[in-house]
Amino acid sequence: MNLATKSALVIGAGGLGGPALLTLAAAGVGRLVIVDDDAVETSNLNRQPLFGEADVGRRKAAAAAARVQTLYPAIRVEALDRRFDAADAEDLVRSVDVLVDGSDNFPTKFLANDAAARARRPLVHGGVLRTTAQLLTVVPGGLGGCLRCLFESPPAEGEVPTCAQAGVLGPVAGFAGALMGAEAARVLAGERGAYEGRLLTFEARSARSRIVPVRRRVGCPSCAGVQALQSSRPLPREVSSSRPGDGA
Amino acid sequence: MTPAARIDVRPFACPLTYVKTRIALERLAEGQVLEVWLAAGEPLRSLPRSAAEDGHRVVAVEALAGAPGSWRVLVEKGAAEADPWR
Amino acid sequence: MALSDERVARWSRQLLVPGVGEAGQERLGAARVRVVGAGTAAGPALAYLVEAGVGKVWIDDPEAVGPADAAAWLYPPSVAGTPRTVAAQAALEALSRFAAIEPYPTGGVPTAALICAPSVAQALAVAEQSRRARIPHVVIEVDADGGGVVAIPPGAPCYACARSTDSAGRPPAPGAAAVGALGAGELLLLLCEPGRSGGRKIDVVRGVATARPTTRLPGCACAAVDPAQGP
Numbered sequence: 254m255n256l257a258t259k260s261a262l263v264i265g266a267g268g269l270g271g272p273a274l275l276t277l278a279a280a281g282v283g284r285l286v287i288v289d290d291d292a293v294e295t296s297n298l299n300r301q302p303l304f305g306e307a308d309v310g311r312r313k314a315a316a317a318a319a320r321v322q323t324l325y326p327a328i329r330v331e332a333l334d335r336r337f338d339a340a341d342a343e344d345l346v347r348s349v350d351v352l353v354d355g356s357d358n359f360p361t362k363f364l365a366n367d368a369a370a371r372a373r374r375p376l377v378h379g380g381v382l383r384t385t386a387q388l389l390t391v392v393p394g395g396l397g398g399c400l401r402c403l404f405e406s407p408p409a410e411g412e413v414p415t416c417a418q419a420g421v422l423g424p425v426a427g428f429a430g431a432l433m434g435a436e437a438a439r440v441l442a443g444e445r446g447a448y449e450g451r452l453l454t455f456e457a458r459s460a461r462s463r464i465v466p467v468r469r470r471v472g473c474p475s476c477a478g479v480q481a482l483q484s485s486r487p488l489p490r491e492v493s494s495s496r497p498g499d500g501a
Numbered sequence: 502m503t504p505a506a507r508i509d510v511r512p513f514a515c516p517l518t519y520v521k522t523r524i525a526l527e528r529l530a531e532g533q534v535l536e537v538w539l540a541a542g543e544p545l546r547s548l549p550r551s552a553a554e555d556g557h558r559v560v561a562v563e564a565l566a567g568a569p570g571s572w573r574v575l576v577e578k579g580a581a582e583a584d585p586w587r
Numbered sequence: 588m589a590l591s592d593e594r595v596a597r598w599s600r601q602l603l604v605p606g607v608g609e610a611g612q613e614r615l616g617a618a619r620v621r622v623v624g625a626g627t628a629a630g631p632a633l634a635y636l637v638e639a640g641v642g643k644v645w646i647d648d649p650e651a652v653g654p655a656d657a658a659a660w661l662y663p664p665s666v667a668g669t670p671r672t673v674a675a676q677a678a679l680e681a682l683s684r685f686a687a688i689e690p691y692p693t694g695g696v697p698t699a700a701l702i703c704a705p706s707v708a709q710a711l712a713v714a715e716q717s718r719r720a721r722i723p724h725v726v727i728e729v730d731a732d733g734g735g736v737v738a739i740p741p742g743a744p745c746y747a748c749a750r751s752t753d754s755a756g757r758p759p760a761p762g763a764a765a766v767g768a769l770g771a772g773e774l775l776l777l778l779c780e781p782g783r784s785g786g787r788k789i790d791v792v793r794g795v796a797t798a799r800p801t802t803r804l805p806g807c808a809c810a811a812v813d814p815a816q817g818p
Contacts, residue, residue, distance in 0.1 A: 268753075272631070272764060279658035296599045296684065302634040302660060305681035366566075383604050388794075419516040420603030424635040424772030431631065431765035432794050438761045447794035457772055458606055460789050460798035471588040497647045520599045524590070524609045553604070 260284035260412065261320040261437055263366055264337045266317035268426035269302040269379050274317060276434025277353070279324040281426070285321065285328060286349060289313040290336040300423030336441060337361055339482035342368035349468070351437045352376045355430060366391065366400040367480040371463040375440045377448070383420045384457040386429035389467060390436055391445035393478070397450025401480065402470035425457045447456040451478030504536035504575060505529055507585075510570060512539045518544045519551045522576070526557060529578045537574045545572050552576045564585055598617050598640055598683070608618040611779030612640060617698075618778050619643040621691055623713050624703035625671040626650075628729045628767035630659025632701055635771035637679045637686045642680070642780075646672045647691035647713075650705075658763065700724040701774050703767065707750070714739070714746035718809060726750070727770035729759040733791035734766035737801065738773040743786025745809035751800035752791070754760050 259282050263270045266289040274285060293301075293308045293316055303320045304313070318332035337345075337356065346352050346368050350418040354376060362378060369376035373393040376398060380387045391399045440446050447453075452465040474480040508525045510518040518539060525535050538549055549559045554581035567569040590609055594616075601607050618641050621705055625648040636644060646670045652662045656671070661678040672690040679688050695781075700717045703722060705712040710726055717724035721741040728735045728751055737749045769789060776784070786801040803810050 272768065273662050275631075276761055276764050279660075279764070293598055299598050299601050299640070300635075302631070302638065303680065306684050307681065324660070324737070325657065326664060379770050384606070418554075419519075420605075420607075421600050422604050422607070422772065422775065423601065423638050424768045424775060427631060427768030428636050428765050428772060431768055432762065433763060435760065435762040436794055453795060455796050458776060460787060460796070462796050462798070497646060516603060517596065517599055520595060524595070524601060527610065529606045540672050 256281045256438060256441050257283040259351075259441045260286070261351045261353055261441070262286040262288065262345060262349040263353045263355055264288050264361065265355035265357060266301075266303060266313045267355065267357065268300045268421060268423070269357075269430040269441045270353070271301050271383060271426045272318065272430030273353050273355055273377075273379075273434040273437070274303065274321055275324070276431045277366045277437055278328050280434070280438040281328075282438065283329060284331070284349070286331045286333065286345070287314050287317050287321075288333045288337045288345070289317065290334060300421055302427065307323045337364060339364060339368075342482055343371045345429060346372040346374050350374065351441055353433055353437050354378045355433065363400060364482060364484070365458065367475045367482055369393070370399060370475050370478045370480065373478065375446070377433050377437045377440070377446075379429050381421055381426045381429045382418060382463070384422050384425050386425055386432075386455045386457070388429065388432060388436065389451070390440065390448040392440070392449050395449060396469060398467040398469045399473065399475050400475050402466050403452065403476040422457060428438050428455070428457075428479060464496040503532040503534070507536040507538070509538040510544065511538055515543055515547060519548055522548060522552065523555065526552070526555075526576065526578050531578050531580055533578050534560060535576045537552065537576060538568075539572055539574060540569050541572060545574075549574055549576075556580060591659035593799045594640070595785050600656070601639065606776070606780050606783075614778050614781070615640045615775065616642045616685075619645070619649055619698045620774065621645045621697035621700045622703070623647045623691075623700065623709070624705065625659070625661070625675045626656055626703070626705070626725075627658045628659045628727050628734065628763045628770070629701075629703035630656070630675070631726065632703060632771040633675060633679055633697070634660055634682060636701065636774065637683050637688070638702075638782055639771070640683075640685060641775075643687045643689075643695070645689055645691035645693070645695075645697065646675050648672055648675075658759070658761075660764065662794070696720075697779060698722055699774060701727070701770060702746075703727040703729075703770065710750075711747055718745050721754055723773045723781070725770050725777065727764045727766055731760055731795055733760055733762045735788060735790040736766060736770045736773050737786070737788045738777060738784075739786050739801075740777055740781070742799040744803040745807060748804045748807050748809060749786065749788050762791060762794060765794075770797070776797055
């Protein structure tokens with residue numbers, strides 16, 4: 254299936270977004286939009302294959318776009334060096350065929366979830382924490398539920414995550430991100446998503462998978478496309494580096 | 502109880518504060534106590550919880566004498582890490 | 588020997604992961620891994636091994652970079668036609684200055700192997716060499732639906748006992764990179780926590796991973812107590 258006429262927006266170019274971008278590019282998707290407001294740090298290099306030694310200090314969106322473009326010159330790659338924000342989230346998502354969420358914090362994940370529904374675009378959601386990967390696909394108008402059907406709302410903002418939760422094993426993030434890219438390619442090709450209506454969790458040390466059905470919750474405002482978009486507030490650096498769900 | 506080792510993580514930012522602590526704990530035997538000097542604010546809020554999550558026991562949290570804004574946490578090393586999915 | 592501050596900063600995120608820690612990171616630094624294959628699934632696997640801090644990687648692949656290798660994450664079009672080992676080495680060295688990367692078999696003996704060979708025969712042969720040398724090894728299989736990963740710690744059921752018999756010939760799915768990453772992950776776990784688990788196989792079919800322990804086929808030489816005495 255030729256995906257050269259298709260496009261994807263990937264939030265985050267790090268541990269999840271990086272492998273997702275590479276997988277989408279390898280699958281021949283015609284246009285990729287990368288959204289990331291961060292800079293490359295040394296501690297990223299255990300798990301972010303788009304960046305090497307020479308990239309430390311560079312802006313991630315630009316560095317990621319440059320690397321993808323070098324490997325896949327035929328693909329159009331756009332870099333947006335800013336946060337995925339409520340102000341234009343819906344318009345951004347509407348400008349592509351699929352949204353791939355490799356972000357590393359829950360407010361952004363919920364924003365992605367709500368914006369995709371409003372823009373009537375499929376969403377591939379992923380998360381990684383320590384040795385566990387999680388995947389869910391939300392298709393507009395589908396029978397499967399969304400992130401709000403599963404969680405109702407992000408964890409309380411006031412809850413400070415622990416440093417221990419900042420741990421991530423590189424290949425686990427790579428596994429999750431590459432699966433996200435493959436899933437997005439599947440959805441773009443018109444096939445049924447593997448994670449549509451079901452949350453897949455994979456823990457790497459035990460190699461155990463769990464599949465949890467996610468049904469559309471009656472009255473879910475996000476699924477109905479009417480959930481008001483809420484911005485994820487930028488947080489002080491030291492906290493944003495270790496939030497629950499971080500690891501991307 | 503006399504600590505078997507002491508570490509000062511005040512120069513570091515999270516998560517490096519806990520990375521250093523975790524390594525220091527790794528070098529101790531079960532039951533031995535590590536004394537950690539850390540700064541108020543995020544390290545103080547986060548480190549004891551991280552240690553507890555990893556199966557260690559926080560024995561004491563007290564102000565560090567002679568260093569306003571600094572704290573002293575005593576952590577007793579727990580048993581080998583439990584498999585979360587067993 | 589303690590990790591330097593530089594190394595602690597580089598691998599701070601994985602030092603926090605249960606099962607890794609300073610001891611695990613040091614084992615990775617001391618590991619010398621022979622990687623067979625540098626194509627579609629092996630490319631991502633190589634990237635993750637190097638990024639994780641494996642001290643030495645040998646690339647064992649005689650082929651030149653071809654059009655299908657674009658999916659391997661390492662090869663811009665400008666290196667098409669050049670030897671995979673040379674191009675992969677350059678790409679991997681850019682990822683990390685802590686890894687020593689060389690074409691196989693330049694100097695030294697592997698302490699582990701990651702096998703992503705283009706043919707079943709070669710995979711079986713290298714796996715058997717690894718078994719006899721009693722080194723942990725992981726075999727990556729790629730097929731049209733995804734693929735599979737077989738983890739073989741020393742003494743576990745061998746690859747011949749565990750492998751898939753129905754995959755062959757069809758071009759890899761976009762999920763090949765995921766299988767490569769999974770293979771690297773399995774090898775990291777074997778290196779960080781030796782003796783923790785027995786052999787297992789993880790199949791990835793249309794994005795869903797299913798694992799099971801491997802078992803010996805009756806009569807297989809891998810059941811011999813001393814592999815060097817096998818037929």
